[in-house]
Amino acid sequence: xxxxxxxxxxxIPDGGARGFEPMPGLPDxxxxxxxxxxxxxxxxxxxxxxxxLEILPDxxxxxxxxxxxxxxxxxxxxxxDGVCVAGPCAGEALEAVPARVEAGTVIVG
Numbered sequence: 001x002x003x004x005x006x007x008x009x010x011x012i013p014d015g016g017a018r019g020f021e022p023m024p025g026l027p028d029x030x031x032x033x034x035x036x037x038x039x040x041x042x043x044x045x046x047x048x049x050x051x052x053l054e055i056l057p058d059x060x061x062x063x064x065x066x067x068x069x070x071x072x073x074x075x076x077x078x079x080x081d082g083v084c085v086a087g088p089c090a091g092e093a094l095e096a097v098p099a100r101v102e103a104g105t106v107i108v109g
Contacts, residue, residue: 001025001097001109009034009101017060017068019044019052025109028052030097031060031068032106033079039106041099042082046070048089068094 002025012018012034020030029044031053044052048070054060055071062069067076067085075087082094099108 003109006106006108009104015065018058039099041097043095047092
């Protein structure tokens with residue numbers, strides 16, 4: 001995937017997450033989690049069933065913001081590395097997508 005601008009950093013709430021539609025080079029959409037001035041991005045597909053993680057738009061995180069949650073079956077993924085720590089896909093991981101922030105813009109790829 002060629003690096004490309006995705007959105008302004010400020011469009012993702014600090015401590016929150018936002019979903020994005022599929023783009024060339026990535027068959028699934030993206031989930032981007034913001035932690036201050038840094039971001040982490042993953043393909044929006046549960047490794048258990050390959051389905052989107054959220055049921056409602058941008059609802060990816062547990063109430064404490066510590067885990068990404070698959071809304072279909074409740075699997076929990078660590079935000080920092082995407083590894084599933086609970087659920088039917090324990091030990092598997094979300095597909096990480098390179099992401100960074102440059103001049104206030106989220107760049108993926």
